[in-house]
Amino acid sequence: MELFEEALMYLQNENVAVGPAGSDLLEEVFTDDSFDQSPLETGPFTLPDVGTKSTSEYLLEKRLVVLRGILNSEQLYLNELETLLMPMKALKATAGTSQPVLSCQDIQTVFFQVPELLALHRDFYQSLKARLEGATELGEGLRNEQRQGVCRSLSAEQGLGNEQRQGVCRSLSTEQGLVVEQCKDHYKLSVGDLFQKLVSQLATYRGFIDNYESAVEIVRSCTQTDERFRILAESMKSGKGSDNSQSEYTFEALLYKPLDRVTKTTLVLHDLLSHTPPDHHDNPLLQEALRISSSFLAGLNETSQCKRAVTLSKGMRRQLMHDGFVVCVCENGRSLRHLFLYTDLLLCAKLKTGTLGRHSQYRYCWYTPLFGLKVRWAGEQEHPPELQQRISCMKAKMYHLRQTLTQQTKKGCHSRFVDRIHRKLQECELWLLTHSPNLPLQLHSTSGKSHTLLMSSLYKLEEWREAMDRLIGENTETVPPDLLTLTNSCVKLRMTQQPHLESLQPPESAELSLCGTLSVVVHAATGLQQPACVCVHVEVDGFEFYSNKAQTHSSFNSLEPQWNQEISFQVDGAKSLRIVCVIQSENSEEDRVVGHGSLKLDPAITKKWKKLNLPMGQLDLTLSIKYLPHPLDPPSSTFTQQLPVFCVPIEVVSQLEGVLVPRVVRSCAEEVERRGLEEEGMYRTSGSAKEIQLLKHTFDTNLREAVKCVKTAEVNVVSGTLKLYFRDLPEPLVPADLYHSLKNALDLPDLTSKQNALLNILRSCPDVNRNTLLYLFHHLRKVAGRVEVNKMSVMNLATVFGPSLLRPPVARVDISEEVVVQVQVVYFYLKCENLPTPLTCLPFDTEDEQETIM
Template sequence: MEPLSHRGLPRLSWIDTLYSNFSYGTDEYDGEGNEEQKGPPEGSETMPYIDESPTMSPQLSARSQGGGDGVSPTPPEGLAPGVEAGKGLEMRKLVLSGFLASEEIYINQLEALLLPMKPLKATATTSQPVLTIQQIETIFYKIQDIYEIHKEFYDNLCPKVQQWDSQVTMGHLFQKLASQLGVYKAFVDNYKVALETAEKCSQSNNQFQKISEELKVKGPKDSKDSHTSVTMEALLYKPIDRVTRSTLVLHDLLKHTPVDHPDYPLLQDALRISQNFLSSINEDIDPRRTAVTTPKGEKANKGQSRAIERLKKKMFENEFLLLLNSPTIPFRIHNRNGKSYLFLLSSDYERSEWREAIQKLQKKDLQAFVLSSVELQVLTGSCFKLRTVHNIPVTSNKDDDESPGLYGFLHVIVHSAKGFKQSANLYCTLEVDSFGYFVSKAKTRVFRDTAEPKWDEEFEIELEGSQSLRILCYEKCYDKTKVNKDNNEIVDKIMGKGQIQLDPQTVETKNWHTDVIEMNGIKVEFSMKFTSRDMSLKRTPSKKQTGVFGVKISVVTKRERSKVPYIVRQCVEEVEKRGIEEVGIYRISGVATDIQALKAVFDANNKDILLMLSDMDINAIAGTLKLYFRELPEPLLTDRLYPAFMEGIALSDPAAKENCMMHLLRSLPDPNLITFLFLLEHLKRVAEKEPINKMSLHNLATVFGPTLLRPSEVESKAHVTSAADIWSHDVMAQVQVLLYYLQHPPISFAELKRNTLYFSTDV
């Protein structure tokens, strides 16, 4: 899902402010440390809207949402739940060092903007001036003052961060910075005129045009790039963005500063001043917002804060559901006039239902009828009203009063099928729902030329709030001439489909439960049993330390004298060789018996591993890799760092988040880090084939996030209270942590280890 940028948008209502929060960073990186030039959109005459609700971000975990980070400057009491004072102060250091890095870049940008000002002023009094004094003062209005304010702030903050002491105080620096926001008010008031003047001068003066199109910005101290080229328009936008950035940092600092720390009241005051400033700026931009954003009285403020918190929480849930359940299965409808319409569905089951419904309608003799002009006008008017007034809510397909569903693992054995009229190449797929959205989870092998297939294949399917199991039976098509025009794929024919409810009382037993599902005259026999989330959360160390499953990754790599465990390298190599274009790779479960067979071979270090891998179904190999990470005695990203990952992904300021997330990677043991980076690059290569395999970075993060981060049993008890909490809190954050790294430019082990102070970037 692309982030929504608040830059250059039309004047917004207060609820739109929430949506504008999806983009805090205003610059992007190309992977080589070069900043892309991004100012306000060309031709935009809209006054920039400054984000005044700085706590929401796409990566905000549900854990932080309960912390009271509303628009009201009242942070949570004490430190975040479960975080010791020492860890909180360490996070405080990471937030500050990340902000310091971005502050250095900001000062360099202001310097670059000021660089041409002196020579331009010098020529203004000559016979051939480039610009007049008035034009210069309009374009560079208050830039010198802003530069001096931030240079002083940086010079005072830098030694405090570099010579860190847990009792260090810097709240007075932020308080002073906030007290000087009047300079920014003057800059913002002049911003539109400054842009217009710069544009007019560029059009009328070639010399100034060349200057304004390529200003050289000095790179950070540790950067390999000494300078980058940025336009004047882009640089003039930086101060507007900086106010929001400073407010985000204040939220993050308060979140990780003990209430009894001397900085706490100073930071609180700085945050109050900053938020009042942002509110006043936005009221000047659009006076209509005043009635909504500035209610009278303390009671109104508290009510507004609670309302916004509820909206943020709901929006976060909706965004995450969209992220996880974006439909990918194409369904095209053609009309008689030659036009066609493409819909994306989440499940082949739904696509089949649509086809059947349309075919029934086509068989009916639908009579044409004529509408009068008045009737046509009423009809179109109603449609327009529906389109503009009736907003379909973006929510789960589940009703609020429905049961929460099952969490854990469903073991399913697909035995056999009867009722086919003739022999065919047959297979079945299994779908389960996750909060009302269905996704394919398993696929049997193709049983060739038979009317009575006997698969007897077992699958282990992870359930996340699931209530239904669907079984679809297909006839495999090997005819390459029957290619679907919609997606250039050969479409197999659905012979039958059926659905059963997962009754907790029926499936939550230790014994197998056998059942038969009927579909279009076809009967499929299957068995199932369920393992609860409480049982599946356990990471049990192996008693056999000579194997690889359930053995610490450091022990395995030391024994093998390798940087990445052999099992990881071989499974990845095989997937990239013949499974990278497999639809649903890593999401579709392999046959459980095949996975167990591969597990036994790897544990025994059998010489026939390579031969067995080459003959094994690719989903079983992918499943073996997932099982290896799931059965590690502690997660790949370690129990020790788990709370910090949860805190880091919840940070609001992009620079602080970047600094924290890179610091956490550096803190991993080398075998864990090297293996993680190896897996990360593999998953990115898998996602490059998304048009074919339907596995986006989001899908892969959903599959691997909990596997790589889920704590061992001891840690789990500290962070998990119920099955619903697992999904709505930790699992969401686990997915977001992995997604953050997947969406990040390539991370080099050597580069990561070299940057020990902070990982500086302008996010």
């Protein structure tokens, strides 16, 4: 080895070209690379560093690897066909007896064309094996000859002078080039004619496929009626693979193998052709073989039941039911994965997009049986501030890339610059697709293993959960899958080809989508089977430059919940609106989806409100929508946390929420009405000050979480939080400049005049203040309606709330008169019989007609 390195150093000093550091020669002489591949492996194979090898040499080396993998796969397939045919002789023998297992006609149907398929592939296997063995022997001989030649040259070089040494080195260099050329010939073995012969006989598969359903029907029927055949059909062993191991199959699983093989032939040809240099004499032969195979495959019904399902055990068929891309949480963080839902299991795989002409492939990640699987929606998770900041920056970057791309496209530019912008936009959207989902779906199997999936859409999450729950209820057993075969079959079974990216949509689709402001008003729902607290989640699609989901406040416990709440979205590329109705659970139980539906968005939507009726299973939801097209302002690249609710002017809070009564008031009042009407001293008995401050902090930082916390907090904590909200308002709910007017109205002797004056003063309050006061007054009247139980009379309630709702413009030294005015004003409003009904949301100019979405 040292002599060889010394010779290489001398060649470099004498400017003799032998390649960088002579690495290739070193590799050729002193290494014996082996590229063995597992029998059915179709994933990418990592080759050693090729150094200065040309692209042609690199492809030829990988081509040899592919051919070896094909040979191993053929051997396994032959073993499976032989196993399938093994019982045929015995079944024929019993056909002539008084108690046949199968009749002669049934035997002919079950094994139709299988012997012909075995002969076809046996001939192909033997021919391919002979050529590969010949190439291997040639390669080994050339390696030995090369090794011996170099050693002879190095030995002769020991006693020579400089000139003679240069001659030896030139000889060494010449010999190296000769051997490399010989090795190229060794790699250029011809197999194209073998594949052409194979695909020219695919008509044999046509007969098998046409007969397949009849064969399977006979196998199923006999499995159920004949104990002897059932024992045989549920445990057939195939062995003699590359690792001499045995695999156990059902009879029907073996019958499915040719169906799987005919599709795989096309994939194999794609793979082999992508590693065959264009100038190789096999290239045109393989192209023709691929054309024939693809044409044959196109004539088959790819979506037929027989191609998507196979019986694994008695009464069970494995069929792909649903698939799509989700974010999987693992130890290393978030990963985008392709999830496949079969009739008996859930398979998670990693998609490896094809490069350099290779087809897409899947790498197995994990699987879990559906039998006994527990599926739980854990509720929305909040992003950490640093991640939320990165998401905001990414959305702003995507917006500017989108704007630039649109401008360049309108100019008719089709340059590399446009392509580069498009690729960057796709990369940004893919990052966002991976990092923005925050709706967890937790899976817990009977084996103790758990997996967490994250989704960005509650509508999609419910689709997955609904599909899983339906199949879980139907499963009573699980058959362990052949994971390698199952993962490889995902390429042809998948229904979702790639992650959904708006940037991949064709340009003409933009004309059918919305860009501007989409407003939705959720009115009411009917169809509940029992009273419940329901909130409505609203989602839109399109580019996620802005927030694309929101939810209403929780309704009061009712059979016909009402919201009348407006939600507005800034949209770009929106085509559909998705609605999910959720029953919010009591205590710590999981929320439950009671209905979901979607409607297609038409750019012709008017600028006026249009009322719609959306059926969602047992529910019917009434909503209104309107659309205002306009250019969008750039989204902020800075993440802004939720503004606080407490100690903020009520008009500011209401404006941010788009309502007339803040959610903190509604949620606390509704919870008191639901759980506290019979609690003695409801608004007099104080709750834990620590818990009240904690709930206040939650309202200030996470409104959605606070609405959920209200349902589990002690009812005195909820009532204390409501009182604290009104006390902490910077300005009292009744404007201070109306204090003296109210005081003077109380001094009027005539009751009718007093009532009219006080109601007129109430009407003069700003909209938010007036409707919040009316909402509170109607709530307190409900509390007073149970005075015999809760001991909270109208006077008691007026005494509690008066000082919080009404204050003079200038504080007085003597507050006794002030308290009297505060209590009497609230007492009068609570006793008023014609107290107006409050509005919780802005009124809408909806059109008269109402449309039902089917």
